[in-house]
Amino acid sequence: MEKIKLMLVDDEERFLVTTRKLMEKKGFSVETANSGITALEKLKQVEVHVIVLDVKMPGMDGLTVLKEIKTLYPLVEVIMLTGHATIESAIDGLKLGATDYLMKPTDLEDLMIKVNDAYTKRQTLEEKIRVAQSKKYLKFSQDSIKEEG
Amino acid sequence: MKHNHYEAKKRIILASMILVPVIPFILALGFGYYFFATSIESSTIASMKRIASDHSHMIEAFLLERKADIEFILYSNSFDEVCNSEKLTHHFSLLKKKSTAFVDLGIINAEGVHLTYCGPFALSGKNYKHEEWFLAVMQKGWYISDVFLGYRQVPHFVIAIMRQEGDKRWIIRATIDTQFFNQLVEKVQISTTGEAYIVNHMGVFQTTRRSGGRLLERDPEYLIYPGYNDEIKTFIQKDNMNTWYLYATTWFKEMKWLMIVRLQKKDAFKSLRSAIYVNMTISIFGIIMIIATAFYLTGRIIDRLKRMDAEKDELGQQLIRAGRLAELGEMAAGFAHEINNPLQIIKSEQTLIMMIFNDLKDRGELKESEDLIELEDSIHQIKQQIERCAHITQAILKFARKTDPEAQDIDLTSFISDVVNMKEKQASVNGIRITTRIDKDIPFIHGDIPQLQQVLVNLINNGMDAIIERHGSTGGEILISANKHKNGKVAIHIKDDGSGISQENIKKIFTPFFTTKPVGKGTGLGLSVCYGIVDKMKGELIVTSEKDNGTTFTITLPASE
Known part of the structure; x- marks a missing residue:
């Protein structure tokens, strides 16, 4: 099975390092970015399935990054990570297209579950797209056969 | 003075x-x-x-x-x-x-x-x-x-x-x-x-x-x-x-x-003398009347003044308390948020340590020993303490929550009995009876059900703790009543016959982290969270208590229109 490509975006360097180690041990392929800008830069170069995005970061704010990602890469699943126990930022994130949210401090277990769920959701979506595209292709080829015929 | x-x-x-x-x-x-x-x-x-x-x-x-x-x-x-x-x-x-x-x-x-x-x-x-x-x-x-x-x-x-x-x-x-x-x-x-x-x-x-x-x-x-x-x-x-x-x-x-x-x-000068007598009589009578009236009116004015001053003091204290709580709330929220980040790192580190530790054990690189068991226990303890910290910061953030509650009309009759049903079993274990007395014509209130539930549960818990403190397992009574209040408001009273709160403590009761419970038993956030919730619902949470005689919490909330 294909490794889930995960990206962690947080301004806490040590969090990135440790979580990367943990997730890699659990069999994920992990990219890290310590700011929104870096994350967007890296996304241009590598393919990522799921992003875990901290809501509150210096510089580019988590919600702005989310908006940007969703515009450029609508298929990328984003899980918001919030320091606030308040649901408000999470709700805002969900409205903007985030798949789910997690509250700090979060368990590795929870993180893995949510990342897997997000990946599954993405897989399902990709599958649907593939089916649709193949139907379209089929129809196209049938039409061209008819024309030829 | x-x-x-x-x-x-x-x-x-x-x-x-x-x-x-x-x-x-x-x-x-x-x-x-x-x-x-x-x-x-x-x-x-x-x-x-x-x-x-x-x-x-x-x-x-x-x-x-x-x-x-x-x-x-x-x-x-x-x-x-x-x-x-x-x-x-x-x-x-x-x-x-x-x-x-x-x-x-x-x-x-x-x-x-x-x-x-x-x-x-x-x-x-x-x-x-x-x-x-x-x-x-x-x-x-x-x-x-x-x-x-x-x-x-x-x-x-x-x-x-x-x-x-x-x-x-x-x-x-x-x-x-x-x-x-x-x-x-x-x-x-x-x-x-x-x-x-x-x-x-x-x-x-x-x-x-x-x-x-x-x-x-x-x-x-x-x-x-x-x-x-x-x-x-x-x-x-x-x-x-x-x-x-x-x-x-x-x-x-x-x-x-x-x-x-x-x-x-x-x-x-006979007529003059009678004039003097009449004059004196009128003077004495008049002056007595004036003095009596003055005393009576002064008494009333002073009483009124005292009452007004007392009300003013009370209001001033409430305002100060509310202001202080709002300030504290903001500070606590910032604090909680800042704590959560390092907490996250600690948690990750702990997970990593545990993972490596398990790997080492699996690979047989660690010999079974007393020290190993203690080390494992210690790592486990770190996790527990992180959980504890997380609970505290979450409670603080709830107290400081800025979002509007999701308001809906609540029928207090059914709402209160639901809450009571939830707590009844736990109460009866300690021999505590919970009775309710809700006015028939009680208007609906407008509020957030889970939050109000949290408030009520919290207050009932406190009441039970107070009763146990005073009576042990011989039990006591919690009376929950609801009635119409002045100015289109509804009042809910939670009255217990527990140990009461001292005059000194009653001022600090809504302050975050203030608790009289032993270390580890309470965070001191319960009542401050309740206060924050009721305040957000445009209501008031007031406490009256007498040491060794019980406590009454009164929640006043606006009735829905």
Whole structure:
């Protein structure tokens, strides 16, 4: 099975390092970015399935990054990570297209579950797209056969 | 200090409430009395003066008339004619017809010998040449004597007139009955103590005085009478009996007689005295009324003031508390948020350690030993403590939550019984009975169900803890009641008969992290979270408590429209 490509975006360097180690041990392929800008830069170069995005970061704010990602890469699943126990930022994130949210401090277990769920959701979506595209292709080829015929 | 402050205020209000009406009141009464007194005095004095003057004129006129009577006899007859006893008797009888005042009538020659006499006494041949009246009439031409005894040893006075024809001089003399004259003078009647009498220039009574003083006695007060003067004198003087009298005196014009009219002062100013009594009564009554009213009103004002101050203090404290809590909330939220980041890292690190530790164990690189078990336990403990920290920060963030609750109409009847059902089992384990009393017509309230539930559960938990603290497992009672409150609000009361809260602690009860529970048992955030929730719902959370007697929490929330 294909490794889930995960990206962690947080301004806490040590969090990135440790979580990367943990997730890699659990069999994920992990990219890290310590700011929104870096994350967007890296996304241009590598393919990522799921992003875990901290809501509150210096510089580019988590919600702005989310908006940007969703515009450029609508298929990328984003899980918001919030320091606030308040649901408000999470709700805002969900409205903007985030798949789910997690509250700090979060368990590795929870993180893995949510990342897997997000990946599954993405897989399902990709599958649907593939089916649709193949139907379209089929129809196209049938039409061209008819024309030829 | 507060007490003194009220006392001072009370004194000021009392003083102004008494003085402001009393001063004009006394001034009005005083001036009224003064003008009344002066007008009474002047009218009394004026009437005394009038009486004195009328009376003296009347008496003088009487005497001058009598003088004119005998003058007529003297000049209408020759010396010989008047010396004729029959003729003189005829004239005397005519005189007596005219005025009964005449006692006798006689003719005296220049040598002082009584030539003819008609009257009740045998006075013919008497010689008067050394008598005072005779000398005076010879010198002056006419004379009205003072009252004297004379030969007859009866008090009388005489009117004598001299006629001169060439070298020949003769005198006609008439005696006036003092009794008659007395009556004339005495008939003045002013009030009950008023009297009139006459004294001569020596202070000897010429008429009797009703209040004591016989004819020809010396008037004991004469010496302080004013001197000769045309005017009528009025004055107030004490007599020898120590009675105050109001006097009016005037000298006769033709004689050295003093007309005296006097009236006892207390009689003269009787109406004034009754005015004083009335005045005093009104003053005393009025002042008592003013003072009583002032005391009553001041008492009420001070009470009102105290109540208002207490309410103000209470309100001020509530505002301070609310402000402090809001500030604390903000600070706590920032703090919690900042703690969560390092907490996340610690948690990750712990997970990593655990993972590596397990890997090492799996690979047999760690030998089973006591230390290993302790190490594992310790790592496990770190995880637990992180969880604990996470709970605290989450509670803080809930307290400081800024979002509006998701409001909906709540039927308190079912809502409260749901909450009670939830807690009933736990309560009965400790022997605690939860009863509810909800008004039938209780309006719906507008609020967030899970949040309000949290508040109620929290308050019930606190109540149970307090009951257990006080009664142990013997149990107690929690009463949850709900009723309509003023200003379109609904009140929910959670009353327990537990251990209560001390006065000192009650002020800090809503402050985050304030707890009286043992370490690890409570975060001290429960009530502050409740407070935050109720505050967000535009309600109020109030506590009243008595140490060792129980606590009541009251939630007031706006009823839904």
